Amino acid sequence: MGKKLVKLPATEVDMTAAKYTPQRVQAPHLTGFWLKLFVMLIETPIIGSMILILLKKKNRITEMLKNTVIPEAPMFIPEFPPKESEPDVFSLEEDGKPEERVELALQCLPDYNPGCIWITDPTAPFRYWKIRDYAYAYKSKLTTPSQVAENFISAIEESNKKNPLAPLLISYDPDEVRRQADASTQRFKKGSELSILDGIFIAVKDDIDCYPYPSKGGTTWFHKLREVKKDAVCVSRLRCCAVHNRTTTNPHAPDRYTGGSSSGSAAIVASGLCSAALGTDGGGSVRIPSSLCGVVGLKTTYGRTNMKGLLYHSGTVAIVGPITATIEDAILVYAAILGSSPAERVSLKPPLPCLPNLSSCGSWCSTGSLRLGKYTEWFNDVFSTEISDKCEDILNQLSEKHGCNTIEIVLPELHEMFIAHVVSIGSEALSQLNPDLEDGRRLMHFYVEIFKKVDIIVTPTTAMTAPIISPAALTVGETNMRVSGSLMRFVLAGNLLGFPAISVPVGYDKQGLPIGMQLIGRPWCEASILRLAAAIEETCAGPKKKPVQFYDILKGNPIQYSPAGRLSYCIKKMGNKRVMLPASEVDLTAVKYIPENIQAPHLTGFWFKFFLNLAEVPGIGSLIMNHLKNDNKFDEKLKYTVIPECPMFKPEFPPQEPEPAVVSIEEDAKPEDRVELALKCLPEYDPASNWNGDTTASFRYWKIRDYAYAYRSKFTTPSMVAERFISAIEEFNNKNPTAPLLISFDPDEVRKQAAASTQRFEQGNPLSILDGIFMAIKDDIDCYSHPSKGATAWMHEVREVKKDAVSVSRLRSCGAILVGKANMHELGLGTTGNNANYGTTRNPHDPDRYTGGSSSGPAAIVASGLCSAALGTDGGGSIRIPSSLCGVVGLKSTYGRTDMTGSLCDDGTVAIIGPIATTVEDTILVYAAILGSSPADRISLRPSLPCVPNFSSQESLQSVESLRLGKYTEWFNDVFSTDISDKCGNVLSRLLEKHGCKTVEIVIPELHEMRLAHVVSIGSEALCALNPDCYDGRRLMYFHMEIFKRVDIIVTPTTGMTAPIIPPGALKVGETNLQVTGNLMRFIITANLLGLPAVTVPVGYDKQGLPIGIQLIGRPWCEASILRLAAAIEETCAEPKKKPLQYYDILKGN
Structure with missing residues (x-):
């Protein structure tokens, strides 16, 4: 209707046709200084309006607020259909006394058996004290409320002394607590306790x-x-002790958030200081912190509890709800506080409240009759698959142990609900939202239809576990809509439509952070979700873990369990200076791995341009840079650290033992002779199965030997393949948005090279196995007559290409067809492959995601099947990162193994030129062609003779079996998704099972210093500019050489995450996202800083079908060993390859 979007009436919507679209809020993540600057700009009349208009446009707020016509009349407060009866429940009288309701609730619980809970058994699993444990202790005179009060007060005072301040209670009177406790103690002495x-x-x-x-x-x-002037109604029903709030830290990890807004309520329960707490939930504010802190949080039906006495008691979405350690305690507190206000009894007509009768023998039978609804795509839209996996496991156990059926459902219009709630008004003030957008009536229709098929909707509670607290956020605050979106992804329906919902803890992720599962019930059906939650807690969820910060105030020993902080295993103080111990004196057994996050804003599009303009303003720019350095402790690492070792300006390698079962190659031999020698080391080639047209065979890439066989057998010619290649590139270049693989490409030049190769094959004298093989060259390596731009718009104007780089000339002499210059991250200074100058290359496995960088084009053109191999450069993972993300093989040789002459980074101290190929054997062939040190490096580095593994020898298999693999488990597991560490861990298990390779646990010190210096100070490719006093290469080399006395190869995932999504705003201008950079480079830096050889080989895929790579880091000059192990992994341990979404078969032509 003109520019208006007119929605169909809810009754006419085909719910089965609804498509789930993952939504990400487009807004900057700002803390500390950046937040203050942003707030100042927002308050500037014109700039503030422009920023808000841009934010609304980016997130389609204007489109949904002003340009959407909803046919249903607004629903200003929830309008519930009549309630269906629930089986096996106790009804409660709202007008009864709270203590009488609690007594009735007590009768619904299973029999209480104190058993051996008072016997100190250190082997028993951790459990929270329940309300009935306290009551038993008081009645049995094992302790008194007054004694517990002193323990509580002592623990609170200890907690309040922490630095930084993280109080659980912000209004607290110990004398008032003592007064209440003394009164309770007197009642117990008289035997007249109230409840x-x-x-x-x-x-x-x-x-x-x-x-x-x-x-x-x-x-x-x-x-x-x-x-x-008086208690809120719900408090008067409890009449107990204290209050809370501020930046409370998570008891399971004090450097992480509790979630909000009921942060203190959840944390004080999780830490053992209170059996229960009251919170308010207007946007998940009971359920989110309960999930993140590993406790139970109940949001009742809107109107079930009286909101009088709250700061926003006139709202239409918020409720008061209990947070407790267990389901039974939630039932007892809920029974005490329930009861609608007089006004809501008239408007909502609530039925009698009910509780599940857990004491009856038919209780679990009632659980089995529950039908559970699961919207799979929504359910799986989580930050880490550990969350969805854990919740999925609970559903399987419920089916197995109780017979609960899970039914697939579809929930329409989640996007509108999510964006409106998160972006426009936050989590607690939805009552201010335009009622034309708050299309509650149509949403209520959708959910009522769903509840005809199911009894309870099941989701994870949050899409992420507890996020890290940015240090800069503690003093000023933080805005991070992406985290808000992840935390609130599943909670909105409970608030918008007033449904009851509960979060119950179901387990932990690999970092030990709690995971919660949410159960959303029909209106007024609290009993059903409480019954199912009790079944999950009792029979499905794993054992609880004691929080790091836990106080046992019942037994009288308040204990603070502090996490192992950064030990001074290698540092002492000298005034303001940090003085590192000599490397030889460092106690490696005392090293603690501490995950680190880069503190910097994620900016794209307008915000990125705005940031660049600010950074270039003389006074503001230096202020911003100083702040960034301060946030990331950069000055502390650069200026205030004393390293006893002399700087190591370029790698200095100790002598290495010879590798077994290898063939040595003469560096001075012709490239084609070296390739021929490498070819003889490969297993025998059998073309039989490659040309029989078997469509049922699993996908495989064509190898270099397949092309050579096809040419020699006259199945095709290099010229025919060239035409298919040119057609595919032209098709690719016409895509919108532009995403070129090649940024310098001359089809006539490709035809000329292909024709010459075709003629050589016709004459029976190809130059080598590489003759007629299509290869791309990264745009920072000279390939005459193409310019070398470094993917900039200006480099070719100041630097002329007069001849091939040494490595390129070696390929050309082997007959390789050099197709052009491949796209890359501008100047190599980035890890994603983003390029606003020529267009960003897309990942062949998912065009909405990055390839990784900076060798983005080389990896993508190989993964898409258009080239058998490509040359890239690697100064900070720029071969290995994109190879891993695109599912191909990438080799970074030892520093100095290849001649860098003719590349833009030929004077660096960390970069190398290396091959990217689809298979390990193709990598070996290309590596054999390009290897050979420069004259200067031969003098300074004294490289040993290069070798390749001899797969044709009898001792080859024994050589794999003898390899000792080093794994630093905490580092290995520090990944964005456990799919990565699990897949790589499986490979190690298979290597042991199939080849007898043993994995040795190792520790690598000072990863934090190395990572922070590399990522923050100069990006991924220019480490040669780093202050040598910080670049403590000599001590790091010492640590690694000590490790290599025990192991032959260090094994890690290649990257800490799979291919990240390309933000739309990043395509035209670019982006800065150092958090993604940190994840991609987590395991990369060692090989560059120390010049060690490393290879990435694909081993499988995550649940989204994105490739995962494993990285093998070897001793200096020991490329043969890592290539041998990579071949074993590829052959016997990796998953079958999947055909990329963007794939071209240029050999067969179909």
């Missing part, structure tokens, strides 16, 4: 009135405007 909750310590969120404490809402000013 099972008597003497139970419960915290109250700072937006709920709890007299005489002020309600500040976590602000510094709210209490000045609003006086608290």
Whole structure:
């Protein structure tokens, strides 16, 4: 209707046709200084308006607010259909006394058996004390509420002394706690306790009135405007102790958030200081922190609890709900606080509240009758597959142990609900949203239809586990809509439509962070979700882990378990200086691996341009750079660190032992002779199965020997293949948006080379096995007559290419067809492959994702089947990263093994030229052609003779079996998704099983210093500019040579994440995202800093079908060993290859 989007009436929507589209909020992540600067700009009249307009446009807010016509009338408060009865429940009278309701709830619980809970058994699994444990201890006179109060007060005072400040309670009076505890103690002495909750310590969120404490809402000013004269209704029903809020840290990992906004409520329960707490939930604010802290959080049906006495009691989405350590405690507290307000009894007509009867023998039978709804695409849209896997495992156990059926459902219009809630108004103020957008009536229709098929909708609670707290966020704050979106992905329906929902802990990720599962029920059906949650807790979830910060206030020994911080195993102080111990004195057994995150904003498009303009303003630019350095402790590493070893300006390698089962190659021999020798080392070639047209065979790339066989057998010619190649490149170049593989390409030149090769084959005298093989050259390596631009728009104007680079001339002498200059990340200064000058090369396995960089074009053109091999450069992972992300093989040889003359980085101290190919054997052939040190490197480095593994010898297999593999487990597992570490771990297991390769646990010191210096100071390719006092290469070389006395090869994943998504705003201008850079380069830096050889070989795929690579790092000059192991992995351990989405068969022509 003109520019308006008119939605179909909800009754006419085909719900089965709804498509799930993962949505990511487009907004900058800002902390500290950046947030203050952003807020200042927002408050500037014109600039602020422009920024907000841009944000709304980027996230389609204007489109959804102003340009959408919804046929249904607005639904200002939830309008629920009549409730269906729930089986095997107890009904409660809302008008009954709270203590009577609690008593009835107590009768619903299974029998209590104190058993041996008071016997100290260090081998018993950890469990939280339940409310009934406290009641038993009080009644049995094992302790008193007053004794527990002293333990509590002592623990709170200890917690409040921490630096940085991370209080659990922000309004707290120890005398008031003692007064209440003494009164409870007297009641127990007289045998007249009020209920099972008597003497139970419960915290109250700072937006709920709890007299005489002020309600500040976590602000510094709210209490000045609003006086608290009495308890909120829910608090009066409990009448217990204290209040909370501020940047509370997660008890499971103090450097991570608890989630919000009921952060203190969840943390104080998870830390053992309170059995329960009250929170408010207007956008997941009970469920999110409960999930992240590993406790239970219940959001009841809208109107089930009385909101009077809250800061926003007039809202239409928020509720008061309990946070507890267990389901049974949630039931007891819920029973105490439930009861609608008089107004809501009239407007909502709530049925009688019910509780599940868990004491009956038919309780689990009722669980088995529950039908569970799962929207798989939504369910799996998580930050780490550990979350979806853990929740999926729970569904399988529920089916196996209780007979619960899971039904596939579809939920329409999640995108509108998600974007509207997260971007426009945040998590707690949805009542301010334009009612024409808050299309509650149509959403209610969709969900009512779904609830005709299922009883409970099941999702993860959050799409990520607890995020890290940025240090800069502690003093000023933070805005990170991407994290907000991940945390709130599954919680909105419970608030928008007022449904009951509960989060129950189900396990932990590999970092030990809790994972929660959410159950969303029909209106007023709290009993059903509580019953299922109890079944999950009792029979499906794994054992609980004791939080790092845990206090046992019941037994009287408040204990603070601090995580192992950065030990001073290698550092002492000298004034303001950090003085490193000599490398030979460092105790490697005391080294602790600490994951590090780069502190820098992620900016694309407009924000990136704006940042660049600011950085170029003289005063502001230096201020920004100083702030970045300070945030990342850059000055501490550069200026204030004393390294006792002399700087090592280029690698200095100790002598190496000879490798077994290899063939040595003369560097001075002709390239074609070296290739011929390498060819003799390969297993025998059998063409039989490659040309029989078997369409059922699994996908495989054509190898160089396949092309040579086809040419010699006259199945095709290099000229015929050239025409197919040219046609494919032209087709590729016409795509929109532009995503060129080659940025310098001359089809006539390709035809000329192909014709010459065809003639040589017709005459029976090809130059080598590489004759007629199509290869691309990265745009920072000279390949005459193409210019070398480094993917810039200007480099070719200041630097003329007069001849081939040495490595290129060696390929040309072997007859290789050099197709042109492959795209790359501009100047090699990046890890994604983004290039705003010529267009960003897309990943052949998923065109919406990066190839990795900086050798983006070489990796993509090989993975897409258009070239058998390509040359790239690697100064910071620029061969290995894109090879891993594109599912091909990439070799970084020892520094100095190849001659860098004729490349843009020929005077560096970390970069090499290396091959990218589809298979290990093709990598060996190309490597044999290009190897050979420069005259200068032969003098300074004294390289040993290059070798290739001899696969044709009898001792080849024994050589694999004798290899000792080094694995630094904590580093190995520090990945964005456990798909990566799991796949690489499986390869190690198969190597042991099939080849007898043993894995040895190792420790590598000072990874943090090395990683931070490399990523933050100069990016991925220019480490030669680094201050040598920080580039502590000599000590790092010492550490690695000590490791190589115990192992032959160090094994890691190649990257810490699979191919990242390309933000749309990054295509035209570019982006800066050092968090992604850090993930991609996590395992890369050692080989460049120390010049060690390394190879990446594909081993499988993640759940999204994206390639995963494993990296093998060898001793200096020992390329043969890593290539031998890579071949064994490729042949016997890796998963079958999948055909990329963008693939061209230029050999067969189909």
